[in-house]
Amino acid sequence: MTQNITDKNFEEELGATDKFVLVDFFATWCGPCQVLGPILEKVAEHFKENVVLWKINVDEFPATSQKFDVEKIPSVFMFKNGKQVNNFVGLIPENSIKEWVENTIKETK
DSSP: OEEEOOTTTHHHHHHTOOSEEEEEEEOTTOHHHHHHHHHHHHHHHHTTTTEEEEEEETTTOHHHHHHTTOOSSSEEEEEETTEEEEEEESOOOHHHHHHHHHHHHHHHO
16 A cells, blocks of 8 residues: 655654555656656555555655655655665666565564
């Protein structure tokens, strides 16, 4: 399931889940973001027992993007227990993202 998060509810929602949170910082005008979005949805579905996907539009919700120093998009962050545990920037293949998620989960548990 994909969840749209805002500047106002980010911290509250982050503290309310015990799953890993995969956060996609994107913009509607960003071509690579449009390609990556459906890939992240497939990856989140693959790991649905452990991972939820949040999407943050950097144009609509700049405060959260600035808080995590998002300067380039797409930027993808992984959180666990309210803390950032990993991230990557740019468009990478689905298999590489799955491996990245799997390794992050293993290293963080």
